[in-house]
Amino acid sequence: MMIWTEMNGIDNTPGETSLQGVRRWSVGLGFLAAATLVGSFWMIFFYAPTEREMGIVQRIFYVHVPSAWVAFLAFGIVALCSLGYLWLRDERLDAIALAAAELGVIFTTIVLITGPLWGKIAWGAWWVWEPRLTLTLLLWFIYVGYFILRGATESPERGKRFAAILGIVGAVDIPLIHMSVQWFRSQHPKPVIMNPEGPTAAPEIVQTLLVSLLAFTLLFLSLLLARYVVERLQGPFTALPMIVYGWARQPNPEFRELTSAAIVVLLFVLLTANAAAILLRNRYERNR
Amino acid sequence: MLRYFAQAWAVARKDLLLEARSRERFVSMATFAVLVAVVFSLALDPAVRARDIAGAMLWVTVLFAGTLGLGRSFALEREADALTGVLVSPVPRGAVFLGKFLANLAIVLAVEAVVFPVFALFFGLRFAGALGGLVLVVVLATVGFMALGTLFSAMTAHTRHGETLLPILLLPLLIPVVIFAASATQRLLVGRPLVEIGGNLRMLLAIDLVFLFLCTAAFGSAMEE
Numbered sequence: 204m205m206i207w208t209e210m211n212g213i214d215n216t217p218g219e220t221s222l223q224g225v226r227r228w229s230v231g232l233g234f235l236a237a238a239t240l241v242g243s244f245w246m247i248f249f250y251a252p253t254e255r256e257m258g259i260v261q262r263i264f265y266v267h268v269p270s271a272w273v274a275f276l277a278f279g280i281v282a283l284c285s286l287g288y289l290w291l292r293d294e295r296l297d298a299i300a301l302a303a304a305e306l307g308v309i310f311t312t313i314v315l316i317t318g319p320l321w322g323k324i325a326w327g328a329w330w331v332w333e334p335r336l337t338l339t340l341l342l343w344f345i346y347v348g349y350f351i352l353r354g355a356t357e358s359p360e361r362g363k364r365f366a367a368i369l370g371i372v373g374a375v376d377i378p379l380i381h382m383s384v385q386w387f388r389s390q391h392p393k394p395v396i397m398n399p400e401g402p403t404a405a406p407e408i409v410q411t412l413l414v415s416l417l418a419f420t421l422l423f424l425s426l427l428l429a430r431y432v433v434e435r436l437q438g439p440f441t442a443l444p445m446i447v448y449g450w451a452r453q454p455n456p457e458f459r460e461l462t463s464a465a466i467v468v469l470l471f472v473l474l475t476a477n478a479a480a481i482l483l484r485n486r487y488e489r490n491r
Numbered sequence: 492m493l494r495y496f497a498q499a500w501a502v503a504r505k506d507l508l509l510e511a512r513s514r515e516r517f518v519s520m521a522t523f524a525v526l527v528a529v530v531f532s533l534a535l536d537p538a539v540r541a542r543d544i545a546g547a548m549l550w551v552t553v554l555f556a557g558t559l560g561l562g563r564s565f566a567l568e569r570e571a572d573a574l575t576g577v578l579v580s581p582v583p584r585g586a587v588f589l590g591k592f593l594a595n596l597a598i599v600l601a602v603e604a605v606v607f608p609v610f611a612l613f614f615g616l617r618f619a620g621a622l623g624g625l626v627l628v629v630v631l632a633t634v635g636f637m638a639l640g641t642l643f644s645a646m647t648a649h650t651r652h653g654e655t656l657l658p659i660l661l662l663p664l665l666i667p668v669v670i671f672a673a674s675a676t677q678r679l680l681v682g683r684p685l686v687e688i689g690g691n692l693r694m695l696l697a698i699d700l701v702f703l704f705l706c707t708a709a710f711g712s713a714m715e716e
Contacts (some may be wrong), residue, residue, distance in 0.1 A: 372639070
């Protein structure tokens with residue numbers, strides 16, 4: 204029974220209206236992001252000139268750089284919200300941190316996929332231990348650890364606390380890692396590497412990049428709010444099936460019994476309600 | 492302030508006493524580290540000069556052996572539910588952290604005192620000329636390692652499969668320590684003067700201070716019951 208109160212105690216249920224407002228913002232920003240993305244795609248393929256030295260492959264840069272920017276923005280949000288969560292213990296801050304961490308990992312993955320695609324042609328190698336690449340890879344590992352740690356604790360509240368601590372320690376560690384990997388490179392002769400930014404940037408290139416940055420940021424904010432709403436809906440009494448699903452993943456045997464009981468009860472209620480509906484309809488139609 | 496350190500020392504003394512009686516962690520860590528050295532010497536191609544990569548080998552070994560021992564740091568207290576006793580005692584959480592940290596530091600430093608001579612023996616390394624510098628590097632790097640390690644072992648002790656989780660969380664965060672420590676060690680091994688690793692030492696010191704402050708502050712939030 205302690206677990207039950209623990210699960211209830213963690214929530215200060217948000218007003219339905221405020222969540223709906225957030226959802227509307229998310230949808231609105233989503234449309235805006237879609238429009239900007241279409242515009243930026245047009246600019247990437249038709250407006251921006253093909254870069255002279257790197258050729259057509261340089262165009263991946265308009266996806267790569269905005270993704271990296273969004274990922275860093277996300278990890279910044281994770282750190283700030285984690286700090287806020289440890290201080291204020293506001294569930295909303297934890298929900299934002301979780302949403303931002305998930306998006307950060309997704310966008311870091313995009314960076315790690317687009318980078319080698321470009322590097323294979325521009326550098327002649329899929330992977331180089333260049334400071335920025337190394338940092339991105341380590342960031343990916345740190346924030347994947349964030350989810351593993353969060354999911355591995357027995358009580359959800361503790362998972363949130365631990366994840367928040369990792370979010371803060373990770374953010375403080377990022378500059379240290381950055382300094383150390385740069386130090387590490389400086390001792391090894393570099394292979395012949397072109398400047399990743401490209402030697403010169405035409406104004407069209409800069410404009411296209413700026414539009415892409417805007418599009419990705421809008422997309423990120425829209426997804427962040429959408430994910431936040433989903434996370435907030437998982438509070439007690441708001442989405443019973445989601446809660447039952449959450450129980451099923453708890454290792455505690457008490458939860459297993461709870462899950463089985465809840466599924467049986469839900470099934471019973473569902474069947475009864477349906478049977479009642481069928482009976483009522485049949486009777487109503489016959490009487491008509 | 493003095494009282495704070497006295498309390499930290501009491502926690503550390505408890506852990507060290509436990510370790511001195513059982514020698515459980517020291518023996519498993521040192522044995523593991525020596526075995527890694529044996530595996531390294533058998534796996535390395537004879538054409539590779541071990542001296543050229545000794546810095547990396549040493550720190551990888553220390554990192555793995557240290558992580559192995561850290562897993563037990565809180566697990567033992569968790570099993571007997573002794574942690575609750577420590578936490579309900581009128582000792583601030585920061586002092587508990589400092590005590591656990593000091594005990595871990597002492598044990599891992601003892602392991603390193605075995606590992607480095609064994610590597611020197613197996614791979615024909617010569618430390619004699621740079622012993623002072625080497626001790627400085629080892630101590631500074633181990634302080635940073637143990638600060639993060641103590642915090643994370645405290646957290647992973649409260650998770651399922653914590654022993655496997657600890658290295659996954661710890662390794663990416665410890666990259667700065669490894670890079671500065673391994674490169675400094677490598678330079679000392681090839682007979683470079685101490686001044687050349689001044690930058691590494693300063694960075695290691697800065698990392699230690701950051702990690703110690705951060706982890707002492709975070710420990711209170713990690714250990715709420």
